[in-house]
Amino acid sequence: MLRVQSSGWQGCPVGPFCDEMRPLAALRNLGRPLLVALGYGRAEPRYFHLQCGQRRSGKIMQNGSRKKTVICIEGNIASGKTTCLEYFSKTPNIEVITEPVTQWRNVQGHNLLGLMYQDSSRWGITLQTYVQLTMLDMHTRPMMLPVRMMERSILSAKYIFVENLYRSGKMPEPDYVVLTEWFDWIMKNMTISVDLIVYLQLSPKTCYERVKMRCREEEKIIPLDYLEAIHNLHEEWLIKRTRFTVPAPVLVINADDDLQNMIRQYEEHRDCILTPDNIQRCL
Ligand SMILES: Nc1ncnc2c1ncn2[C@@H]1O[C@H](COP(=O)(O)OP(=O)(O)O)[C@@H](O)[C@H]1O
Numbered sequence: 001m002l003r004v005q006s007s008g009w010q011g012c013p014v015g016p017f018c019d020e021m022r023p024l025a026a027l028r029n030l031g032r033p034l035l036v037a038l039g040y041g042r043a044e045p046r047y048f049h050l051q052c053g054q055r056r057s058g059k060i061m062q063n064g065s066r067k068k069t070v071i072c073i074e075g076n077i078a079s080g081k082t083t084c085l086e087y088f089s090k091t092p093n094i095e096v097i098t099e100p101v102t103q104w105r106n107v108q109g110h111n112l113l114g115l116m117y118q119d120s121s122r123w124g125i126t127l128q129t130y131v132q133l134t135m136l137d138m139h140t141r142p143m144m145l146p147v148r149m150m151e152r153s154i155l156s157a158k159y160i161f162v163e164n165l166y167r168s169g170k171m172p173e174p175d176y177v178v179l180t181e182w183f184d185w186i187m188k189n190m191t192i193s194v195d196l197i198v199y200l201q202l203s204p205k206t207c208y209e210r211v212k213m214r215c216r217e218e219e220k221i222i223p224l225d226y227l228e229a230i231h232n233l234h235e236e237w238l239i240k241r242t243r244f245t246v247p248a249p250v251l252v253i254n255a256d257d258d259l260q261n262m263i264r265q266y267e268e269h270r271d272c273i274l275t276p277d278n279i280q281r282c283l
Pocket residue numbers: 075076077078079080081082083084210211213214255256257258259262
């Protein structure tokens with residue numbers, strides 16, 4: 001089963017220079033207004049590119065270069081994101097960026113992921129601060145190929161994992177507020193381009209079984225209700241759309257299927273996934 005959600009996005013295309021931008025380069029360019037937030041309110045701000053004012057439908061950039069495409073694969077823990085990326089990595093002209101879990105497990109000898117699972121009230125903020133940095137690095141890495149597929153995004157790090165820590169009382173409000181101000185600054189001053197979100201939707205129970213099967217040391221203590229909370233936040237963000245901005249069209253794929261059926265679904269929707277301009281035709 002596959003559904004497409006239309007987007008509430010107001011248009012934030014990539015500027016001609018954005019592929020070259022790295023966090024430090026951007027900090028040097030603080031004076032240059034890249035994005036303006038439209039309408040702060042209950043929901044998150046929406047962003048519109050000031051310099052080119054280009055809408056998503058245009059494939060050719062103002063500087064004549066071809067528009068590149070960024071697809072984010074979102075979903076619960078062990079929903080099959082890495083497996084999906086591995087599958088598409090065999091396609092020519094696609095670059096794949098997986099979540100830097102290895103980096104999170106060894107920051108100058110410190111395993112932030114392990115620390116977070118051992119004591120999330122103490123280490124949740126530490127892990128999420130680092131996740132936000134590494135995700136920003138992923139989004140701003142120069143694109144070498146026309147299509148980039150990445151595992152999760154800086155958005156889900158904030159809207160799912162930071163939000164869960166805060167709502168469950170594991171992240172004190174001052175920490176949450178500081179991380180939110182950092183996030184808002186990034187969204188206002190950096191170009192975070194997302195053309196399509198592929199949401200792997202499945203039951204928390206299946207995720208639980210797959211977490212057990214994968215047997216990642218740090219995750220052995222994950223209870224089912226943690227996966228339920230993470231699932232509910234994905235639904236709130238990408239399906240119900242009750243709180244946070246959804247930055248691109250969302251393709252919902254039923255990921256409860258076995259591997260063979262997952263491949264069948266990926267093949268059926270290959271064109272929609274790899275050419276987000278086609279997504280309207282899939283609606
Ligand atoms: N459709 C599927 N059916 C059964 N097992 C799967 C399926 N997709 C992935 N797996 C297995 O589930 C575990 C988690 O998958 P993975 O792709 O690493 O998830 P994620 O990257 O979302 O955490 C792995 O052991 C993987 O081999």
